[in-house]
Amino acid sequence: MNPRPSPVAQATFREALLRPDAAVPEGLGDGHGGPAGRRFAVYRNNVAVGLTDAVLEGFPTLRALLGEEALRAIAAPFLRAHPPSSPLMFRYGAALPAFLDDFAPLAHLEYLPDVARLDLALRAAYHAADATPLDPARLSELPPEALAGARLTLAPALRLLRSPWPLYQIWQLAHHDGPPPQARAEDLLIARPAFDPQVYLLPPGGAVFLQALARGAPTAEAAEAASAETPTPDLSAILGLLLQGGALTDMELPR
Amino acid sequence: MLDQTRPPLPPLPGVGFKPQHYLDLLDDPAPVGWLEIHAENYMGAGGRPIAMLRHLAERFPISVHGVGLSIGGEGPLDPAHLARLRGLCDWLHPASFSEHLAWSTHDIAFFNDLLPLPYTAATLTRVADHIDQVQEVLGRPMLLENPSSYLAFAESEMAETEFLAEVSRRTGCGLLLDVNNVFVSAVNLGLDPRAYVEAFPLEKVGEIHLGGHDEDADDAGRPLLIDSHGREVADPVWSLLDHVLTRSGPRPLLIEWDTDVPDWPVLAAEATRAASALERIPA
Structure with a gap:
């Protein structure tokens, strides 16, 4: 008889979720006897797409200034460093101004953190x-x-x-x-x-x-x-x- | 005490409310008889979202569908979030409250996605405890929704249907049967969707969900369906719905369309298709 499979802790799942290079946790299968493989990537992708969309929608002035591709390039490291701390997604991104302060690729656009603050203020006013x-x-x-x-x-x-x-x-x-x-x-x-x-x-x-x-x-x-x-x-x-x-x-x- | 005096959702088609359909719904909602909202979008202090919801609630029965409670989370439920749900239900008096058999929060990080659970005795105890807590705080029974699955846990000890039936038995909660999720999970994990329906405690179902899925493939080239809510409900899902309704009788039927949201006539046509499914239930 096989030993009882060890449980997949949510902490393990979470680590693998936010790091695209991390191995898929053991103990997750494809339902056909094989490992989960790229099936795990569905969750990875859902999380990345959901949080990226929240940044794109939540910062319309940054998006208009920089273009969608540039804002996606900011969102990718941002959402790994700062996943939401609340299920109220309309509040997501409060950490973005400080993140932009230290974001080397756009350091020459010193006004960007204030633009992010303006988008946050508009959202807060809306709600x-x-x-x-x-x-x-x-x-x-x-x-x-x-x-x-x-x-x-x-x-x-x-x-x-x-x-x-x-x-x-x-x-x-x-x-x-x-x-x-x-x-x-x-x-x-x-x-x-x-x-x-x-x-x-x-x-x-x-x-x-x-x-x-x-x-x-x-x-x-x-x-x-x-x-x-x-x-x-x-x-x-x-x-x-x-x-x-x-x-x-x-x-x-x-x- | 659980307050069971509120009128339940009517056994009619409903749609997930999107603000861009607000005027269409006030103008001519047929065949839509009720609306579902995502609780977390209406937890601000005021402004347009709350004003729209107040107005809609005068015209339609409302179902509140939570997407952020993390009922399957290893940690405790967030008391602040429970209090917000209570606050929303207190002023809105919804016909129904539902959440997912999933987790979305770990420590304080919220992933904005419905993540999967192993079906073990330990998970069962945790989920049942969390549901007891939700029902106590809200003062009403809730509905728990079956997930869409892309993978399986080696540690699982029971079938999903058995797990859901036992949660319902222990807590008294009702169930929300997402027929698209049944189809998606069955294809992805190589199960028989009709056998799933037959094993499901249909007498506990207070609401049915229908949504569109996308098609992809796994490493072995097997079909991998993605629960995207971004298109029309697929034909085999409509057939599976007939199979459900024949056994369950009429139920409130929700069309979910959350990404690439279409203009109102397209969504209304899906609701009309749901109305036809209700009409052809054998007597």
Whole structure:
């Protein structure tokens, strides 16, 4: 009588799954008395295709800039180094910006990690909680001193990205064509007026203003923080973008 | 206590919901009587996916099909994921919840694929424990789906049908019979698909799946079918479905089409074919 076949541990299966050069684990057969051979490759291939497709779909701006083949070439080592840590595939790829920081073949494209961050921010905004936007009239009807003391509530879909690269121009070029980007730092607001996240270029001081609001500072204090970065921040333009993007949901007035 | 008061899925054709078919489904869903969704795609906090699902749930019975629980995993079930499933079922009140006889997570790495299990006493105990836990958290019985197999474990001690029957007996869970998976596994492993059906506890089947497969070959040149869900259901699978329905009677029949998703009329034509299969069940 044959000895009882030893079990194939899932750890063994997993190792062989992610390494195309690894041997197929013993104890797996073809159902006809032979070894599993390339039948194991079906699982290998399913995993690689599934995760590669998730990268291609999840990073549309990277894909538009680099082309599908180049993004596949990034995805192949990425998915081996960073398989998903959750079954929520719409969150997959959070580690891609840091991976690109160290990805030697594209090291000359130093802005790529920020492009990946933008795609992640757009995805996060798409799935964020719903919230009813603040009626712009409530803001415009306020006397200036009341507005100064008001604390504005930011929408759950709002994301802020500060880049040392012309990220807004790069995003426009990728999706809508545009002139070659001019070298400068850009701050982006991602907001979701309805169901589709939008990308807005923040005027100087806008990012600092938003960071202060997110901390719970009243608008006057946020404006002061913005003035520390840029002499005359255009507050009405910043507030206009926030209203346009449905990025404000409420305000709390001082008693 | 298991809550069995919800109306079950109707014994009609259903389709796996794809967002690109949203307006078609609201406009004229015939012959589709219910929809299935992949649970993990609706676990965000809000936005369009949730809004669409809320709206569809007012019109259609919904089946929630999980693809990420890793019921066959060697490790414990992820309590955070179980809580998310509970949260989804709590607001959606689906007609059914189903998952796979497979594993997909090891440690914390999730492979986004349904990986195979050996049919041993140890696996049986583990799977049954996990199903008990799922049913307790969700407060409802679940359906467990038979996998598509490309290889066999030397350590297996029993047939898949015997394994599934015993899991169902121990846990009280129902079964989801994927007829395409039966055909794919039978061809790949040299088994008789009709014998599989005859050994399957059909009285436990709460839902049937149908999907398309691709054809490849193994090292020895034998046919190797791949469960791709990317084309029409193959003719021999429709014949096998007739064989099932003659024995089981009417059941909810789902068309799965997950890759290279076609325009609505193509998917609706598959659902119409499923409706014909239900109509020709001998009385």
